[in-house]
Amino acid sequence: xSARKIIAFGALGTLFENARERMLESGSLPQFMTSISILxxxxxxxxxxxxxxxxxxGSFVVVGLAAGRDLEGxxxxxxxxRPRLVSVADEGDVNELRDRLRGAGVDPLPEIVxxxxxxxAVASLEGVDTIVSATVGAVGFLPTYKAxxxxxxxxxANK
Numbered sequence: 712x713s714a715r716k717i718i719a720f721g722a723l724g725t726l727f728e729n730a731r732e733r734m735l736e737s738g739s740l741p742q743f744m745t746s747i748s749i750l751x752x753x754x755x756x757x758x759x760x761x762x763x764x765x766x767x768x769g770s771f772v773v774v775g776l777a778a779g780r781d782l783e784g785x786x787x788x789x790x791x792x793r794p795r796l797v798s799v800a801d802e803g804d805v806n807e808l809r810d811r812l813r814g815a816g817v818d819p820l821p822e823i824v825x826x827x828x829x830x831x832a833v834a835s836l837e838g839v840d841t842i843v844s845a846t847v848g849a850v851g852f853l854p855t856y857k858a859x860x861x862x863x864x865x866x867x868a869n870k
Contacts (some may be wrong), residue, residue, distance in 0.1 A: 748775030751845035798829030
């Protein structure tokens, strides 16, 4: 594994280097866009990452979000960024999130998954350039490993 695949989270401005070859080859992204998925999107680092993404609008597209149990925060994020795939901690939260998103006028709804398999799905989503892994503790280990094994750029900010 190349050391360049893991980027320290300290310098937000340099986190998202241009790693979009797969999406460019497929023609699914304009040349200047970098796609990202965020594990731990409703935590402080996830929110900070989304703030940077928003401040650099037109440079990034958020394609996947994973959160624990903050469904209110996740609903706001999905409404704003419109990812293709969203993961929540528990299966019981899937229907509640779906209802919240409908109530917020999100259409079409993203695919909603849950648990560790959901985190892995967000981390290994086809065509993603960069994964921000900002989960608490060991929960982010397997999805981060999966992203690295697929050759994705990983920004690691583990607490």
